[in-house]
Amino acid sequence: MTELPHTRTRAVHWLATAAALAAVLGASALLPSDATANPASPxxxxxxxxxxxxHYPLDCGPGGSAVDVLDKGAADFDGDGAxxxxxxxxxxxEGGTPPSALFVLSQAAGGRAPEVxxxxxxxxxxxxxxxxxVRGTTVAAKLLGYSSPExxxxxxxxxxxxxxxWRDGKFRLTPAPASGGGLSV
Structure with a gap:
């Protein structure tokens, strides 16, 4: 079996690779030492x-059932750096599908538990x-509901x-058109 001519490496290929690597390393040495990959998050x-x-304002019945966190996201909505x-x-x-709640949490002072x-x-x-x-200062979700108790x-x-x-210090709700007969929000 003969080798294809374009699959053989030659000294010129190794020299070109070494030159490209040296150029990348040389350029990176010129960057300031405090440069970060993600300047948006100090x-x-x-x-x-x-x-x-x-601690959530949920009534989980007698015995105070535990709370499940189903999903989460994070953003600095108010621009305070936190x-x-x-x-x-x-x-x-244990069975069924209890209703969900959607809360925004902030960090409490003094290392206490986060607050709603x-x-x-x-x-x-x-x-x-x-x-x-959660993207930028926008929270989006799909809400599922029921047309009747039956x-x-x-x-x-x-x-x-x-x-x-998040606008003017509060969250403003924008519903999309409803499907399945509508859902009042």
Whole structure:
């Protein structure tokens, strides 16, 4: 079997590779030593609040069932240099699908547990929150709900995509058109 002419390495190939590598290393030496890969998040910034450590305003019944954190995201909504956490939570249940809630958490002073800064979806609304996305100062999600109490809690028959934009010191809700007959939000 003969080799194809373009698959053989020659000294000129090795020299070209060495020259390219030297150029990359030389250029990197010219960069300032404090350059970072992600200048948007300074190395001294505190991590976003841990949603597992927060106390949520949920009534999980007798015995105070544990709370499950189903999804989370983080952003610095108010521009103060400290990230807030957005968390989808619900009461832990042995069966069924308890309603979700969507909270924004901020870090409490003195190392205390994170505090609920805003409630975007309250559990009393009876919805399930899916597909959480946090980008910039926008929170987006899909809300699943029920048209009547007769609809089994396993099978939501209404859905709506929604987003909250942080403007003028508060979250502003923008619902997308509803599917499945609409969902009031």
């Amino acid at each position: 190395p001294s910034a505190a991590p976003a609040p841990d949603p597992v450590k927060a 990230a807030e956490t957005v968390a989808v939570v619900r009461c832990r249940a 800064a805003a409630t975007l979806v309250a559990p009393k609304e009876g919805m399930t929150v899916r597909d959480l996305q 609809v089994p809690r396993c099978c939501p028959d209404r859905q709506r995509r929604v987003k909250w934009d």
